[in-house]
Amino acid sequence: MPVLDKPMDTKVSAARRVEQALVDAISAGELEPGTRMDEVGLAEQYGVSRTPVREALNRLAAQGILVSGEKRGLFVAEYSKEELAQIFEAMHEIEIACARIASQRLNLFARSEIESAQTACVEAAEAGDRVAYLRANEAFHQAIYKATGNPYMASLASEFRRRTGPFRAKRFSNGDDLIASAKNHESLIEDIFSENSATATTGMRNHMAESFLQVLKVS
Amino acid sequence: MPVLDKPMDTKVSAARRVEQALVDAISAGELEPGTRMDEVGLAEQYGVSRTPVREALNRLAAQGILVSGEKRGLFVAEYSKEELAQIFEAMHEIEIACARIASQRLNLFARSEIESAQTACVEAAEAGDRVAYLRANEAFHQAIYKATGNPYMASLASEFRRRTGPFRAKRFSNGDDLIASAKNHESLIEDIFSENSATATTGMRNHMAESFLQVLKVS
């Protein structure tokens, strides 16, 4: 019975710990899309009562990470290809908006953050380290979100990345994919740094379209 | 003690009814930003126990409609002018994306829905009926969201409208404001119907900028 990792985290409520644990499990793919969330099972698994579990499930449901199917209960959201395309389209639009805003507001600090994230991406890609690349890629995109200077845009974009995480993760099957993705970043960076918002828009559009096509292949 | 409107709605859980009631109250401005949500108070107000109230509050908090301040408890979100500007910027971007996508995919049915919503807006504006206008305006924007054919974009945009509802509602102080807003819609519609996505983008950009400037005036 894997009790929660940090039982000493007395500051955080049990409900939040369960929520975080579930998000992690879903993002990591341990809980596959379509899996049913059993209140009593999770409760005893995490050593708490049903109440905080219900609270966590509710919050996840409100975020769209869990959905209620035709059967009773909540399930890890699973999407058809069409739904996936729609979600990616939405994410796509938000990323484009972020890139455009970032290109208009770019300051030196944000710029250096993006660049160093990209450096980490390239290193991980060349080393063929898939896990490191995923993390670096995440930091890269987060840096762009942050560069918008708009935390609401940033959290919106982050939320979509969380939701699509399980589907995007699959696509890096070999080292070439990593390197291709990193190369892709380079041109996107150039476009953003050009401080021409139209160029940045186009750049992100290409990047995201590319990215989505690969997801569809493996889903 | 205003008991819930539809006590017979046995199909819907108490938690959902409370949630909906709270959303309505907040959107309508009955619960002003900064108001503290009292679990026990709401519980007896709606004639249920704390459990479903807590569930509703949690869901609202997950949507960002409620936030936890420095004091204990949850509060109706209130924003500084800068935060408001950022939220509107984000909403702005999403609306623009919706308008662009809608203009690319517009079919006759969606088109007629947008047009009839606009007709209702004009009628309400000319009658000087503020409440009717708010509802019609809402339907107008929802019709555009729906016209994207992408439910995720639509729900995203809807969520932002819910969040900004209390702030937008204030801005229609007199009849001229209504008429101005309705006129504003006309040009936006033309832009969307032009099926030129660049034009639709520009149109929505103007509409939203106009809208936001008025919000800032009264906030």
Place this chain on the structure above:
DNA sequence: TCCTGTTTTATTGCATACAATTCTTGCCCA
């Protein structure tokens, strides 16, 4: 064998009780 109606079981939703935490009030002392 398959459909349909019924009983059984499992699970959710709600209420309530209790524990733990934080806010507040009032008191004492400087």
Place this chain on the structure above:
DNA sequence: TGGGCAAGAATTGTATGCAATAAAACAGGA
């Protein structure tokens, strides 16, 4: 008079029990 401290009150977080309901299992007839 003001600041700190302590006791009390209020409020949140969690556990548990019960009732309602949906799913499943089962039986009986066509």
